[in-house]
Amino acid sequence: MLAGCIPWPDEAAERYRSRGLWRGESLGGLLRTAAERHGPAPALVHGGRRISYAQLDRWVDRLAGGFAGHGLRAGERVVVQLPNVPEFVATCFALFRLGAKPVFALTAHRSREIAYLCDITGAAAYVFPGRHRGFDHPALAREIRAGTHGLRLLFALGDAGDDLIDLSTVDGEAGRLPEQDASDVAFFLLSGGTTAIPKIIPRTHDDYAYQCRATADLIGFTAADVYLAVLPLEFNFTWGCPGVIGTLLSGGTVVLADDPTTDDCFATIERCRVTVTSLVPTLAQLWLEATEWNTRDLSSLRLVQLGGARPARSLVERIGPAFGCELQQVFGMAEGLLTLTRQGDPPETVLGTTGTPLSEEDEIRIVGEDERDLPGGEVGELLVRGPYTLRGYYRAAEHNTRAFTADGFYRTGDLARLTANGDLVIEGRIKDVVIRGGNKTSAAELEEHLLTLPGILRAAVVGLPDELLGERIGAFLVTAGTRPSRHELNQGLQQRGLAEYKFPDQVEFVDELPVTPLGKIDKKALASMTSRDRPSTAHEEGEHGDQFQGNHGPAGRAGATRDDREVDREPARGRPA
Template identity: 30%
Template sequence: MHNDDQNLFSALRAALPEDLSGIAVETDQGATYSWRDLDRATAMIANLLQSLELPEGARIAVQVEKSVEALMLYLATLRAGYVFLPLNTAYQSAEIEYFIANAEPAVVVCSPKNFGWVSKIAFQAGTRNVFTLGEDRSGTLLDRAVHHGDVHTPAVRGRDDLAAILYTSGTTGRSKGAMLTHGNLLSNAQVLKDYWGWQPGDVLIHALPIFHVHGLFVALHGALINGSPMLWLNKFDPQRVIAWMPRATVFMGVPTLYTRMLAEPALTREAARHMRLFISGSAPLLIETFNAWRERTGHTILERYGMSETVMLTSNPYRPEEGRRGGTVGFPLPGVGLRVAGDDGRELPAGEIGGIQVRGPNVFKGYWRMPEKTAEEFTADGWFKTGDVGKVDERGYVTIVGRSKDLIISGGYNVYPAEIEGYINEMPGVAESALVGVPHPDFGEVGVAVVVPKPGARLDGEAIVAALKAQLANFKIPKRCFVVDDLPRNTMGKVQKNLLRDQHKALFG
């Protein structure tokens, strides 16, 4: 523990405007919050959390719909010195049961409509405190927080102290909790403030979910550490974003959001004239989208690359004259080391494709309670193996070509085939299955399941998809399911997913 305070909240709080009466957040419902509102509300929630006498390093698990109050809960968790654990709102009971058992949170906050089943899981797992928080300011969290004082001294935290745990699905088996420290998050926010040219007067349109690195850390910290107001949407609405552009300067989105805006006639050069920067990430941006956006708006989308374990790693340059290149994720950020290694672990020369390895102050502390897994994912000389496959060209631009383990990225969310195959294989009459990603015009890619029945069993692809819907988040559900006699294999007996992908690649195009 350093004696110098590295609490991320304190750094963000110090960056706020001197006059706290200005508007910090305006929502698509017309509600406004001042900087003082953020300061007071986070103090009250932090005081509530501290009144619960939680153990040191307690996890606060949160599965709620997006709202400004949910943002306040995140900031209050940092302020009080606890560990924030955001959960995708799409997760169902089997998933939530695993996360609560694995993380052992002291507090769980869920949507009011889910209180019945979530509280049952939480109480059975030994969680003492379960609160609710609705997107309309309803719920027991705020009811209780109102009775607490609106002044709070932020907890002192060192740069190596845990700030958040983000669950990232394993390519084999269960999700792993990536442990991010105050130093990881603060160093990344400071680097990006400079790299992306944040300036006085900037206004961010915040249209991303806040259970994911992109919306929670990159967008939110970006605005806060610059003291910039946000125009806030609880749910993405392409027409609203376009209507807001004349009042804003920065927008961050996943590729799906850009394709949806391109479908709106209102998107013109005039509409985007006041904007300074459009950033894309979380999934590969198709070159068609990159080109179409430039033609329609006159703006060149800046693509960058990061992951749950590392926050942001690379970015195309901010100054357009330095060249934002479509199809690349730009250069390693200042302070980030990036190298491409062959199967033997040796660094490869420019232009050759291999495994991407990184190091830097942004790289996580390890996986929660998985020391063996953590050790496996780092090289002997301390570089993190991202699991992404790519190359670096002569000029230093990084291009990602794929995921070493057949990851599917659907609408910006990671889908790990092994997890879904596990559920399908447990169904009656199923001998085995394979899930592959195929191109999709709206989501980038979607999963297609190929299933082999046991001898004598009759399987129905649509029934398999319906059964999965009851168990898993919607973004993980295969769009189609085919029943076949056998799966293609190589001489080693490995399923040849590349052949299955080729076979189905034109399904949605």
């Protein structure tokens, strides 16, 4: 096991192996096996590109050889920040075969997040796009390299420049690739967490291969299935629930969507005869609205997975009838646990719960504040351990003592209950995060940044109810002197390198922040306050009113506004997946 990672106890690991859950298969080897079985069949489709299993397998080998030729070695970490393109899939599988460890980064991440990922993982390489959605990623890469010790290789997809390595030129004879220990780390996902910086989640070949295989089996994936990857590939939901890897294990076809707009996706569903896709509630809502004027043939869809945030019941009830397909509710986290509804479940189970755990080896507890197990039906904190749930974050010893019980249960921070039939119902969360459109923002992180801006004395960030997003990011500010405008606030946060999806949706200026009897900021009181109670600058003209119409709006036009991109980063933990 890679240094800084915590393995499963020997007794648990042996049990998972003896029961056939962990099979000693590396992710790179699984693609090889799939290519041998399905060689000429299409593995990846992206626009006009069609890549067969055999072609993908050869490409992965050549990429692995090329990375090795540039000096990349087994065990080294590589930050991968690419959009939904075939190069993402090929790069990750090439790194799997080489034994290097991909660290997934979202395309919306900027200097703060990328610098942190490179530093905490000791990354030797960084793979990124060229100019993507108006942002100059090569310039960011040069900035990161200048300030990061040990980062020596920069691979750009697109116009690289003389000082960067063009990913399209990375090619070489693979030679004898090292054998991979399936119990070792394959790659790293990110946790949304509640702290100012994300926690790093190690996923092994064994545990992730099991997760992908089990979810693919559960929904009956076959070689006839076509999976549309709408959400970012860096999401656990899209990558392996069963997602891309589960599709490839089954011999199916993965179709990569550049944009989640209904115009593009509905046309792709019709053209490629898509059978399965995964959506967050925000996107599902916009797709549902678009069905009112849709003329595309969506009849090939057999299953829509819904996860990423707790959806409104009214939304859940509309999906099956609108698309003429089965709905599957999914709750999960990049740290591990997945619960899913099953085909044949009663309607109330599908509409009102997130189903039962993926594995018979998943151990779930619902506990009170004293960490004693609660009777069935009562709401408490969800604790979990199992064959694909981590035993510790990467290089986070102090945090791990708080995040895990002494006997290895992960404290999820989610409030939940179990129905009489054993189905999980998520009731809320303990941790201080805002889940906006299925994506998490740490309140503490945003508060820290806001307090550095001129004139801001105190700041509190809370989640405010939002019919479309589930929650929007509300910032309550106490200021001295002239109140900053929304433009000034956003400009200040941008200059600090904060990803735009973390910017406040609503800003309220107050004289004081309410506190609890213990002297802590009373965020429940803030959340209950409305703009009608006092003057507010939450909706300054021209800055907020139509932000959501771009990328996902009813007209389906391509855009790059801040609210359009909530599917451009992962709900890494706590809401699937």
